[in-house]
Amino acid sequence: MKKLLILFVLSIFAAPSFAQELNNAFYFRFGYSSPSWSQYGLEQDDWGDYASKYGANFEVGSIFIIQPWAAKNIALGINVDYLYLNYGNFKVEEYGFESNLGSIRAGSKIGPSFSFSPVKNMALDVYVKADIAWATAVIPYPEEIGDADDYYSDYGTLGLSTGLNFRYSVLMLGVEFNTISPKLESDDYPGFYLQEFINDALAPNSASKKSKMPCVNFTFGFCF
Numbered sequence: 001m002k003k004l005l006i007l008f009v010l011s012i013f014a015a016p017s018f019a020q021e022l023n024n025a026f027y028f029r030f031g032y033s034s035p036s037w038s039q040y041g042l043e044q045d046d047w048g049d050y051a052s053k054y055g056a057n058f059e060v061g062s063i064f065i066i067q068p069w070a071a072k073n074i075a076l077g078i079n080v081d082y083l084y085l086n087y088g089n090f091k092v093e094e095y096g097f098e099s100n101l102g103s104i105r106a107g108s109k110i111g112p113s114f115s116f117s118p119v120k121n122m123a124l125d126v127y128v129k130a131d132i133a134w135a136t137a138v139i140p141y142p143e144e145i146g147d148a149d150d151y152y153s154d155y156g157t158l159g160l161s162t163g164l165n166f167r168y169s170v171l172m173l174g175v176e177f178n179t180i181s182p183k184l185e186s187d188d189y190p191g192f193y194l195q196e197f198i199n200d201a202l203a204p205n206s207a208s209k210k211s212k213m214p215c216v217n218f219t220f221g222f223c224f
Helices: 002-018 194-202
Strands: 025-035 051-069 074-094 097-116 122-141 152-168 171-180 215-223
Touching: 025 074, 025 171, 051 097, 051 215, 074 122, 074 215, 122 171
Parallel strands: none
Antiparallel strands: 025 051, 025 215, 051 074, 074 097, 097 122, 122 152, 152 171, 171 215
16 A cells, blocks of 8 residues: 555656646637526526527637746646637427527637646646627527517627636547626617516516526537
């Protein structure tokens, strides 16, 4: 047992000598986005027994190393997403009729990251980023998307993203929690907001015009 303990301790101290030298990394990635049932201030029961949800996410960005430490296997950096696209949809089926509430968002993100390379060609990144949603749109539509009569939108909304990356050679896996609360205004009726309609139906005591839109993104991609 003592020999195993000594070997384990030595391996920890030896790891930096085999670690990757952390450098700037450019990446693009895509994957599955899971919108939370609590979007728009709702709960899962509010969506009904026959509701489902799904989504997709795409990002292109860079990690800039600004301060390496400990034989260059630990580093502080800046993580920038030049562009991201996020799509989410809730589908509700009742009495043979299907209705959907789809959302799409485009924006950029920036914030500090902390990177660690335990062995050669491998790195882990933890980050917190400000999310600048340049444009957000939500479209309620029945069975055919062409039947949508109105949409709700907002521009220049600020949110927050926290996440973890796993990088090995050119491969990159990520998981991220994202939250943002745009004021989604009707295109057909200026001054009327989607959240006001939801509040009238389910939360009459709420005066908020902001629609909370948290989601979790699972991504796969490549970094260079």
